[in-house]
Amino acid sequence: MVTWSGHMIEARGLTKRYGPKTAVDDLTFTVRPGMVTGFLGPNGAGKSTTMRMVVGLDAPSSGTVTVNGKAYAEHAAPLREVGVLLEARAVHTSRTAENHLLALAATTGIGRKRVKEVIDLVGLQDVASKRAGAFSLGMGQRLGIASALLGDPATVMLDEPVNGLDPEGILWIRTLLKDLAAEGRTVFVSSHLMSEMALTADHLIVVGRGRLIRDVSVQDFIQSASAKSVLVRSPQASELRGLLLGEGVSVSSSSPGDLHVTGLESEEIGTRAAAAGITLYELTPVQASLEQAFMELTRDAVEYRAPGARGQSDRAYPVESDQEAAA
Incomplete structure (x- = not known):
């Protein structure tokens, strides 16, 4: 049985400057095996x-980053150590999908059998002989993922892998x-789809303005970033509201008969309602979503925000690369 227990990505004091601007600022984290x-x-x-520095495409201004114990360039066969998807369109557009993968395989002595395996794995069997330049965005993503998995690597690092995929494709990449x-592999993946990260990731590394904000499990991130609330439904909502309000307690309403209570546990709300003879139709603790927690924690770290986007999801922000942001 293959074991990858010692394989991980380790960044220590990782910093990258573009002129006077700092894109990555003293990042320290470890991406461990056995979890997404x-x-x-x-x-x-x-x-x-940061991902470009992991594989040596950008040189750090200071700090270090290693993959499976070595700098990426020090590995004799990098494709077998870390599979990377940074830009799915980085292919020779005149080559077929199969020939693109065969060319990559030849650089590390990977056989044709493995090329066929990854083509089947990503679902490109029917278009393997077509030119990559004619691929849709989703097909291009699948080819990029096939390239990343070609060397059967211990570590997989994917930047926005669900970009362009249809619902079936998103489910497929989540399962993969x-x-x-x-x-037991190390899986490091970025995404703007918070709902998908909530379903896929076990652990989160969150950055803002180049600095580390959180390095924590998904559940702990959500719990620490947002206050719990309780949804209460009652035909006597107005009367109950007066009983619940107090220091440290906030009560809001989205519709008649509904109360959203922050600062009191369900048990206390139920006890006060029972003592006053108030009927309750519902008493449900509500935990914020990953997207809500993310927006709350990164609110002050957003440097480029569309007009009127405060409080909206990050889909409202203009897409900019780190280099563009630092310019």
């Missing part, structure tokens, strides 16, 4: 630059990432 680690942050937060982690 999500890499989150607003546009321009330094995610892409979980399966890779279950095999």
Whole structure:
């Protein structure tokens, strides 16, 4: 049985400057095997630059980053150590999908059998002989993922892998990432789809303005970033509201008969209602979503925000690379 227990990505004091601007600022983190680690942050937060430094495409201004114990360039066969998807369109457009993968395989002595395996794995069997330049965005993503998995690597690092995929494709990549982690591999993935990260990731590394904000499990991130509330439904909502209000307690309403209570546990609300003879139709603790927690934690770290976007999801922010943000 193959074991990847010693394989991980380790960044120590990682910093990248573009002129007077700092895109990545003293980042220290470890991406461990056996789990899917999500890499989150607003546009321009330094995610892409960090991933580029992991594989030596950008040189750090200071600090270090290693993959499986070595700098990426020190590995004799990098494709077998870390599979990377940074830009799915980085292919020779005149080559077929199969020939693109065969060319990559030849650089590391990978056989044709493995090329066929990854083509089947990503679902490109029917278009393997077509030119990559004619591929849709989703097909291009699948080819990029096939390239990343070609060397059967211990570590997989994917930047926005669900970009352009249809619902079936998103479900497929979610299952694939979980399966890779279950095999004990190190899986590091960035995404702007918070709902998808909530379903896929076990652990989160969150950055803003190039700095580390959180390095924590998904559940702990949500719990620490947002206050719990309780949804209460009652035909006597107005009367109950007066009983609940007090120091440290806030009560809001989205519709008649509904109360959203923050600062009191369900048990206390139920006890006060019972003592006053108030009927309750519903008493449900509500936990914020990952997207809500992300927006709350990164609110002050968003450097490029569309007009009127405060409080909206990060889909409202203009897409900018870290280099553009630092310019």
